Amino acid sequence: xxxxxxxxxxxxxxxxxxxxxxxxxxxxxxxxxxxxxxxxxxxxxxxxxxxxxxxxxxxxxxxxxxxxxxxxxxxxxxxxxxxxxxxxxxxxxxxxxxxxxxxxxxxxxxxxxxxxxxxxxxxxxxxxxxxxxxxxxxxxxxxxxxxxxxxxxxxxxxxxxxxxxxxxxxxxxxxxxxxxxxxxxxxxxxxxxxxxxxxxxxxxxxxxxxxxxxxxxxxxxxxxxxxxxxxxxxxxxxxxxxxxxxxxxxxxxxxxxxxxxxxxxxxxxxxxxxxxxxxxxxxxxxxxxxxxxxxxxxxxxxxxxxxxxxxxxxxxxxxxxxxxxxxxxxxxxxxxxxxxxxxxxxxxxxxxxxxxxxxxxxxxxxxxxxxxxxxxxxxxxxxxxxxxxxxxxxxxxxxxxxxxxxxxxxxxxxxxxxxxxxxxxxxxxxxxxxxxxxxxxxxxxxxxxxxxxxxxxxxxxxx
Numbered sequence: 001x002x003x004x005x006x007x008x009x010x011x012x013x014x015x016x017x018x019x020x021x022x023x024x025x026x027x028x029x030x031x032x033x034x035x036x037x038x039x040x041x042x043x044x045x046x047x048x049x050x051x052x053x054x055x056x057x058x059x060x061x062x063x064x065x066x067x068x069x070x071x072x073x074x075x076x077x078x079x080x081x082x083x084x085x086x087x088x089x090x091x092x093x094x095x096x097x098x099x100x101x102x103x104x105x106x107x108x109x110x111x112x113x114x115x116x117x118x119x120x121x122x123x124x125x126x127x128x129x130x131x132x133x134x135x136x137x138x139x140x141x142x143x144x145x146x147x148x149x150x151x152x153x154x155x156x157x158x159x160x161x162x163x164x165x166x167x168x169x170x171x172x173x174x175x176x177x178x179x180x181x182x183x184x185x186x187x188x189x190x191x192x193x194x195x196x197x198x199x200x201x202x203x204x205x206x207x208x209x210x211x212x213x214x215x216x217x218x219x220x221x222x223x224x225x226x227x228x229x230x231x232x233x234x235x236x237x238x239x240x241x242x243x244x245x246x247x248x249x250x251x252x253x254x255x256x257x258x259x260x261x262x263x264x265x266x267x268x269x270x271x272x273x274x275x276x277x278x279x280x281x282x283x284x285x286x287x288x289x290x291x292x293x294x295x296x297x298x299x300x301x302x303x304x305x306x307x308x309x310x311x312x313x314x315x316x317x318x319x320x321x322x323x324x325x326x327x328x329x330x331x332x333x334x335x336x337x338x339x340x341x342x343x344x345x346x347x348x349x350x351x352x353x354x355x356x357x358x359x360x361x362x363x364x365x366x367x368x369x370x371x372x373x374x375x376x377x378x379x380x381x382x383x384x385x386x387x388x389x390x391x392x393x394x395x396x397x398x399x400x401x402x403x404x405x406x407x408x409x410x411x412x413x414x415x416x417x418x419x420x421x422x423x424x425x426x427x428x429x430x431x432x433x434x435x436x437x438x439x440x441x442x443x444x445x446x447x448x449x450x451x452x453x454x455x456x457x458x459x460x461x462x463x
Contacts, residue, residue: 077239079152084159086140086148086219088377093136096334096376100131103335113355114346118339122359126342127335129365130372139370143183146190150219153239156228157221160212161186162244165194167206171273171459172246174237175211178255178279179384180341181442182218182374183211184367188448193455204463205456207250212240214256216383218374223383229394230256230387234263238271250459252276254415254443256387265405266398272405274462275428276455278443280409282419285426293422297435302418309416312347315340319388327382337381338372348441350414362446408432408458410451414440432458 108120146161192199193207213220250273251261258279265275284291330337351357375381407428439447
């Protein structure tokens with residue numbers, strides 16, 4: 001049995017969070033097997049784990065043991081939440097280095113850079129750094145500074161970061177990444193969002209952050225059945241937030257995160273405080289006046305990004321039709337994986353696209369390779385690309401018409417889709433609209449301060 005003084009000693013230890021996770025791993029099975037309150041209420045045992053960073057065990061016992069489901073998708077939701085630590089086997093790191101050393105490089109036409117795809121000279125530079133200088137253990141340690149957990153929802157293992165704020169008035173915020181991103185995209189902003197007082201901000205702008213690895217991505221499980229579409233994932237994430245204990249919460253994200261969150265808002269508007277998107281999507285409205293109320297600047301940006309993306313959409317067609325064929329090469333060759341992902345970071349960032357543009361001026365090699373390494377070590381490049389297939393092949397359960405949730409949008413100039421404000425107003429309860437002067441698709445990683453400021457400004461309207 002774990003004595004109270006042992007918990008107190010662990011709580012006051014320098015490594016408080018790590019010690020508490022170890023204690024709770026032992027504590028929860030005891031509670032469940034004892035036949036006591038936690039045995040009758042599995043969610044109570046879950047609650048004991050989810051708030052270790054900022055609450056005592058006594059406070060945790062006061063959390064409601066269950067919530068009322070408003071959807072059959074959320075009914076079977078009693079699997080435990082368990083602490084998780086990112087830990088890659090040393091043998092896998094050595095295998096990566098061997099594969100990088102044995103890369104068989106393709107040729108490239110003289111005088112070209114990125115016109116045909118990923119530039120050979122840059123990729124050689126990146127792979128050399130990955131093999132000889134990149135320290136995965138350091139990045140692993142940094143990611144593990146955030147509280148990591150795993151649970152199972154609808155038969156799928158789901159990994160997520162749950163970092164609670166010390167502020168009692170913090171807003172729960174579900175942050176959803178896309179492809180080819182991961183939870184590492186949010187590494188610069190989790191601290192300022194959860195603890196703004198210690199990051200030059202105002203404590204009233206606090207959030208509790210939940211950042212899941214999407215099914216088939218990163219440290220989450222790989223779907224074994226077809227049909228895990230963005231809409232299906234929205235149901236899974238709603239179930240996750242219910243399991244954690246957040247009855248109402250906010251959502252934010254870009255890329256697939258923006259699409260998933262739109263489905264989530266469509267199905268569960270009553271649960272949402274607000275929706276923030278840095279890739280807001282809307283079709284042309286039926287109303288002619290609203291359809292034509294597009295500014296000159298919006299028309300120009302929309303046209304320029306549309307023209308650029310005409311030469312950028314091949315990946316969508318491959319991943320939306322034959323992701324398995326692509327996966328054999330990318331899952332076997334780290335250099336091939338890096339080339340496939342890094343091209344997207346290059347093309348979707350506001351930088352010169354020829355030889356005069358240098359990606360390291362916008363992201364560090366460590367940032368780029370941490371994200372790529374997550375795909376490599378978890379072997380999830382194939383399962384992650386299937387989201388494109390499932391999106392195109394799975395029938396929509398509830399068509400999206402009007403999103404009746406307070407919505408804020410941040411428009412970055414190098415985003416891959418540009419939606420005019422009048423179109424967004426016709427499709428959302430739009431409360432906030434910011435046109436950024438710089439930044440691209442990976443906003444939270446490339447322009448964290450701009451992204452942070454916009455999140456804070458929007459949600460101040462809803463506090």
